[in-house]
Amino acid sequence: MTAIGIRKRDTRMASEGGHGPQTSGEYIQHHLQNLQVCRAENGEWIWNHCAGNPVAINVDSMAISVILGVVFVWLFSRAAKKSSSGSPGKFQAFVEIVVDFIDSSVKDTFHGKSRLIAPLALTIFMWVFLMNLMDLIPVDWLPMAGQLVGVPYLKVVPTTDVNITFGMSIAVFFLVLFYSIRSKGIGGFIGELTLHPIAPPLKGAGLIAAPFIIAFNFILESVALLAKPLSLSLRLFGNMFAGELIFILIALLGLWQLPLHFGWAVFHVLIVTLQAFIFMMLTVVYLTLASEEH
Amino acid sequence: MDINLTLIGQSIAMLVFVWFCMKFIWPPVMKAIEERQTQIANGLAAAERGQQSLDRAKAESGQIVDEARKQATSILDQAHARANEIITDGKKAGAKERERQLVAASAEIEQEANRVREELRGQVSAIAVASAEKILMREIDAKAHEDILSKLAAQL
Numbered sequence: 001m002t003a004i005g006i007r008k009r010d011t012r013m014a015s016e017g018g019h020g021p022q023t024s025g026e027y028i029q030h031h032l033q034n035l036q037v038c039r040a041e042n043g044e045w046i047w048n049h050c051a052g053n054p055v056a057i058n059v060d061s062m063a064i065s066v067i068l069g070v071v072f073v074w075l076f077s078r079a080a081k082k083s084s085s086g087s088p089g090k091f092q093a094f095v096e097i098v099v100d101f102i103d104s105s106v107k108d109t110f111h112g113k114s115r116l117i118a119p120l121a122l123t124i125f126m127w128v129f130l131m132n133l134m135d136l137i138p139v140d141w142l143p144m145a146g147q148l149v150g151v152p153y154l155k156v157v158p159t160t161d162v163n164i165t166f167g168m169s170i171a172v173f174f175l176v177l178f179y180s181i182r183s184k185g186i187g188g189f190i191g192e193l194t195l196h197p198i199a200p201p202l203k204g205a206g207l208i209a210a211p212f213i214i215a216f217n218f219i220l221e222s223v224a225l226l227a228k229p230l231s232l233s234l235r236l237f238g239n240m241f242a243g244e245l246i247f248i249l250i251a252l253l254g255l256w257q258l259p260l261h262f263g264w265a266v267f268h269v270l271i272v273t274l275q276a277f278i279f280m281m282l283t284v285v286y287l288t289l290a291s292e293e294h
Numbered sequence: 295m296d297i298n299l300t301l302i303g304q305s306i307a308m309l310v311f312v313w314f315c316m317k318f319i320w321p322p323v324m325k326a327i328e329e330r331q332t333q334i335a336n337g338l339a340a341a342e343r344g345q346q347s348l349d350r351a352k353a354e355s356g357q358i359v360d361e362a363r364k365q366a367t368s369i370l371d372q373a374h375a376r377a378n379e380i381i382t383d384g385k386k387a388g389a390k391e392r393e394r395q396l397v398a399a400s401a402e403i404e405q406e407a408n409r410v411r412e413e414l415r416g417q418v419s420a421i422a423v424a425s426a427e428k429i430l431m432r433e434i435d436a437k438a439h440e441d442i443l444s445k446l447a448a449q450l
Contacts, residue, residue, distance in 0.1 A: 036298075038298070050296075050298075051296070052296060053296070053298070054296070054297065054298050054299070055298065055299060056296070056298040056299060056300075057298065057299045057300050057303060058298065058300040061300055061304075062300055062303050062304065062307075065304060065307065066307050069307060069308075069311045072311070073311055073314050073315065073319070076315070076319045076323070077314070077318050077319050079323070080318065080319045080320075080322040080323045080326075081322065083322050083323050083325075083326035084326060085326050085329030085330045085333055086330075088326075088330075092326075095323060096323060096326070096327055099320070099323045099324065099327065100327060103324070115316060116312075116316060118320060119312060119315040119316035119319065119320035120312050120315075120316070122315055122319070122320065123308070123311050123312045123315040124308075124312075127308070127311060161300065162297070163297060163298060163300035163301045163304060164300065164304050166297065166301050166304075167300065167301040167302065167303065167304025167305040167307075167308065168304060168305070168308050170301065170305050171304075171305040171308045171309055171312075
C-alpha cells in the first residue's frame, strides 16, 4: 500500500517537482491547509478564504474525526451487542482486550466509583488512536483523491489540527470542573483555588495581608488549572503535527523517501499509540485529582 | 491553525461519543467479560473437583484391586490346603483299604487253607481208611467207626 502511494508521489514529483507550477514550499503549505467554511463579514458562508476568521469550521478535520468516531462506536457497539459470555470471536476478543486494558489502567489510578470515567477513557483512547493512525496513510493519497473529486484542500490527520485536540481537552476540562465541584462543593472548589499553596492568616495583624495572599494563590492555582487542558491538547497536537510535517518533508525527497518513509512510519506507530495512551491516562489522572478528597 | 468553531464542534462530538460509549458499549462488554470470568472460575473449580473425584476413584479402585488380590491369595491358600487335605485323606483311605483288603485276603487265605486242610484231612482220612481197609482186608463199617475216623482226622 505504502509503495503505491510513494510511487504516485514520485510520478507527481517527477512531472511537477522541478519545473512545475508547485514549489516545495507550496506543496507543504497545501498539505497544512484545512478545508474550511466560514461566515464572511457580509454574512455569507464561503469556502477557504477564512484566515483569521473565528466563525469558521475546519470541515476536513471535523468530518474525518466524526467519521472515525462513528467507526469506533459502530465497531465496538457491534461487538458489544454480539458479546456473550461464551467463547468470543476474534473481533470480540480484541474489543475485550482493549476494554480490559483500559479498565485495569483506570482502576490502577482512579479508586472511586464512577460510571463515566472508564468509558470516557476508552472513547478517548480509541478515538485519538484512530485519528493518529490516519498519519500512517501516505500523505498524498487522500488529498490527491480529494482533488480528483473537487476538494481543494484536505488535511487527513485530525489531531494535527489544534482545534481538534483543544476541543477534546476543553471537554475534559469541563469534566474536571464538574468532578471538582461534585466532590468538594463549590465552596471547597473555591477554597482549593484560593487557600493553597500559602494559607492566609485568619487573625491578628496578618489579616491585612490575607487578600493579597488569596489573590496570589488564586493566580497561581488558576494557571495550574488552565495549564492542564492546554498542555494536554498541545502535547498531542505538537507530536502529531511534527510527525505529519516530517512525513511531508520526507515525501519531497524523491527516491530517498522509500527507506526514510518506512523508518519514520515504523517509529510513528509507537508515537501514535503512545500519544493516544498519554492523552487517555492524563485525562484519568486529572479527573482523579479533581474528585479526590483532601 | 487559527482557533475557530471546530473547537466547539469537536467538544460536542466528543461528549456525544463518550455518552454513547458509556451507554451502549461499556456495560455489555464489561458484563460479558465478567460473566466469562465467573464461568472460567467455575470451570476451573469443576475441573478441580473432577480431578479430586478421579483421585478418589483411583484410590478406591486400588483398594478394590488389593482386596481382590488378597481374596485370591486366600482362596488359593484354601485350595492348597484342601488339596493337601484331600491327598492326606486319600492316602489314609488307601492305607485303610489296603489294610482291610489285606485282612480280608488273609482271612480268605486262612479260610481256604482251612478248607483245603479239611479236605486234605478228609482225603487223608479216606486214604487212611482205604489203606486200613486194604491192610485189614476187610470192610470196616464207616458208620460204626465214624467217631474214630473224625478223631483221626482232627489229629492230622
